[in-house]
Amino acid sequence: MSPSGVQALGPGALGESKLNKQKHINYWKRCLKTYLPTAYTSTDSNRMLLAFFVVSALDLLGALLEHTKPEEREGYIDWIYRCQHPEGGFRGFPGTDFGDERNAENKMWDPANVPATYMALSALLILGDDLSRVKRRECLQWLRKLQRDTGSFGETLGENDNIEGGTDSRFGYCAAVVRWILRGAAKGEVEGVPDIDVDKLAECVSSAQTYDGGISESPYHEAHGGFTYCAINILAFIRRLPPHITDIGPGADRGPPGLGDLDSAVRWLVSRQTEILTEEDEPDIDDEDARDEAGSEPPKEEVRDLRGFGIFPEDNQALTRLELLWAGFNGRPNKIADTCYCFWELGALCALHRQHLTDTEACRRYLLDKTQHMVGGFGKVPGDPPDIYHSYLGLAALALLKDPSMKPIVPSACFSQDAARFLESLPWRKEITAGGDSLPQGFQYDLPSKIDERPKEGASDSNYMAMSGG
Amino acid sequence: MPGYGEDPEWSDIVPLPQDDGGPNPLAAIAYSDEYSEAMSYLRAVMAKNEFSERVLRLTEDIIDMNPAHYTVWLYRAKALFTLHKDLRKEFDWLNPFALRHLKNYQIWHHRHTIIEALASDLDEKSPKIDNMIREEQDFLDRMFTKDAKNYHVWSYRQWLVERFNLWDCEEEREAVDDLLRKDVRNNSAWNHRYYVVFGRPNAPKNTTEGHVLMQREINYAEAAIRIAPQNQSPWNYIRGILSHFQQPLSNIKSLASEFASLEKPDEVKSSHALDLLAEIYKEERQLDCAGKAWDLLAQKYDPIRSRYWMWKKEQLGTAAA
Numbered sequence A: 001m002s003p004s005g006v007q008a009l010g011p012g013a014l015g016e017s018k019l020n021k022q023k024h025i026n027y028w029k030r031c032l033k034t035y036l037p038t039a040y041t042s043t044d045s046n047r048m049l050l051a052f053f054v055v056s057a058l059d060l061l062g063a064l065l066e067h068t069k070p071e072e073r074e075g076y077i078d079w080i081y082r083c084q085h086p087e088g089g090f091r092g093f094p095g096t097d098f099g100d101e102r103n104a105e106n107k108m109w110d111p112a113n114v115p116a117t118y119m120a121l122s123a124l125l126i127l128g129d130d131l132s133r134v135k136r137r138e139c140l141q142w143l144r145k146l147q148r149d150t151g152s153f154g155e156t157l158g159e160n161d162n163i164e165g166g167t168d169s170r171f172g173y174c175a176a177v178v179r180w181i182l183r184g185a186a187k188g189e190v191e192g193v194p195d196i197d198v199d200k201l202a203e204c205v206s207s208a209q210t211y212d213g214g215i216s217e218s219p220y221h222e223a224h225g226g227f228t229y230c231a232i233n234i235l236a237f238i239r240r241l242p243p244h245i246t247d248i249g250p251g252a253d254r255g256p257p258g259l260g261d262l263d264s265a266v267r268w269l270v271s272r273q274t275e276i277l278t279e280e281d282e283p284d285i286d287d288e289d290a291r292d293e294a295g296s297e298p299p300k301e302e303v304r305d306l307r308g309f310g311i312f313p314e315d316n317q318a319l320t321r322l323e324l325l326w327a328g329f330n331g332r333p334n335k336i337a338d339t340c341y342c343f344w345e346l347g348a349l350c351a352l353h354r355q356h357l358t359d360t361e362a363c364r365r366y367l368l369d370k371t372q373h374m375v376g377g378f379g380k381v382p383g384d385p386p387d388i389y390h391s392y393l394g395l396a397a398l399a400l401l402k403d404p405s406m407k408p409i410v411p412s413a414c415f416s417q418d419a420a421r422f423l424e425s426l427p428w429r430k431e432i433t434a435g436g437d438s439l440p441q442g443f444q445y446d447l448p449s450k451i452d453e454r455p456k457e458g459a460s461d462s463n464y465m466a467m468s469g470g
Numbered sequence B: 001m002p003g004y005g006e007d008p009e010w011s012d013i014v015p016l017p018q019d020d021g022g023p024n025p026l027a028a029i030a031y032s033d034e035y036s037e038a039m040s041y042l043r044a045v046m047a048k049n050e051f052s053e054r055v056l057r058l059t060e061d062i063i064d065m066n067p068a069h070y071t072v073w074l075y076r077a078k079a080l081f082t083l084h085k086d087l088r089k090e091f092d093w094l095n096p097f098a099l100r101h102l103k104n105y106q107i108w109h110h111r112h113t114i115i116e117a118l119a120s121d122l123d124e125k126s127p128k129i130d131n132m133i134r135e136e137q138d139f140l141d142r143m144f145t146k147d148a149k150n151y152h153v154w155s156y157r158q159w160l161v162e163r164f165n166l167w168d169c170e171e172e173r174e175a176v177d178d179l180l181r182k183d184v185r186n187n188s189a190w191n192h193r194y195y196v197v198f199g200r201p202n203a204p205k206n207t208t209e210g211h212v213l214m215q216r217e218i219n220y221a222e223a224a225i226r227i228a229p230q231n232q233s234p235w236n237y238i239r240g241i242l243s244h245f246q247q248p249l250s251n252i253k254s255l256a257s258e259f260a261s262l263e264k265p266d267e268v269k270s271s272h273a274l275d276l277l278a279e280i281y282k283e284e285r286q287l288d289c290a291g292k293a294w295d296l297l298a299q300k301y302d303p304i305r306s307r308y309w310m311w312k313k314e315q316l317g318t319a320a321a
């Protein structure tokens, strides 16, 4: 690398990338204690999601207890329980609540919502609630009704218990976390309620792997980072990752793995890391003009056009370390980097124990130098103002990268290990799991302290190679 | 515009205000008065299951402010059906709305509901169906002028292909071709092409006929590679095709070698070609060459993934041992 180039970047560019922790705490305190701006009206239906982000962000920053009084936390817990449904599950926001006017004819307009239920249960745990007021039996019964014959889950139940919402892996993922929170790894009936159809769910995930290795919304749709995270972590929760990923012990009860082609999934995920950070970095070759000018013979792309999208400087020399200082992740091939995909792609790789195959330092610097905002929070791309969604996932990504300012995170559940341990300590939960829980694969409470240290997995990987004839 | 409270048309309705519980709601939003009032009227009519013209206008008002509201769309659909509205008119409202709200899923679900209802009233062979499909395709093309990689729109387009059996529809192929001419890196368009060719019910098989198709698709991707060798989409497309026909990667060794060669390590034109070449060497058990290709990727042509390439090389060692 060129030393003068480093200097030209000015102070703070190298080696000093740092989370401005106090600014982030202030940002989240504002979100917690004052009204969110009117612009959030378009996300009113997802208030439980916003609530989870606010509470969990302060928890991951280690600032929740310090900045809230016990009676405030009781108030937040009460608010979440007010969104609980008489028939199990939680609504997404208070806006559909008819209060005393709720009846059998109108309740379909005020349904419990699958993502909201995952978020509500998680936020309760983070706030230190023991879930004793959760209608666990009703919730588990309701959850079963959300699964389609194909294995996928919907978002809500509509008229005549019709399953509404898309068929993509987001809802299956949220259902898998709810199931884990309320059932652990228990077999058979819990609270008299049978389990969901785990085989069908695994099949459904497997069928959505695409020709380029990622996972899409449903078969033959385009692979996408968010769906890939959800799909792979479903498999972590239901213990259907390929057997060599983690050794869950002899005699472990498991069905066939739900990821047909692990190698191409990893290849797709690591390929999402990119140094293309803004639209201006994208090559802007006008392919139509290029074709016209060249007549029938398509022209060769010029080197300068390659530069943006790959790694080819004009003199065709290797990129210096300097140019690789910042590299985020995109959600699909040929898209620019975006804060949230640092979490989704790395989170999927964590479940596969392959996060160390990425340039974790460049990702860290991308988040801290490029999308961290001076008022706290993160924007989607450099220069963007912070929003709750990207601000949370930026922090969560840094927690995956073991940033020393952050609490350890459970990559598959997207909340702190403290909250997960608290769940596992609850007496009702111990009873269900007979004290012998049950961390699903991918939970990695014991990730190596330096993320780029290779986990001891060489032996099992070679077993896999042998198995697949590779 | 006067609020609902002052409008005589709504004077019979007692609004149902939002109850946010005690003093510590989470993620409370500074709602505008207009939104709070409209939502209070929506709750009041939903609680009574009222389906009327005024309810349709109210749902438009709410959807405009909060398009992600997951039951207002279902409520609107039920109102349209209950009132036996002319469903074709729904697009007069829905289309401009979709062009303004690009990132909303519910719009596309609603569209799906309406088209399904219109189609179920028609004979499958009716020319009206063809017209409807043509109009849908034209509208999707307009959506793509705003964002040619919009995930919801592509998902909807795939549903349309399957629902109306458009696998051999000339317009469908042409629309995707056109998008790839505009941007050869549009991975969504590549994916759609793969879907139309290989996702169809009678997907091509490993037969002579199938292999003609395989070659046609490889040629298509090859032409795109010649325009932009460092574009990962057509390289992935070719891998997908070979895997579909269970063909070894070495089928395209000469293509890969054209853009990356170990003999000319300073003249690599595409890291994707080099990656492919490494795997072809591995397939051919030329492990030294595979290792060299991965070294080149790690050190020079794709250093952002250097750990991945080095890991691939290590795996090779473990597999050979």
Ligand SMILES: [Zn+2]
Pocket (backbone or CB within 6 Å): A338, A339, A340, A341, A380, A390
């Ligand atoms: Zn994002």
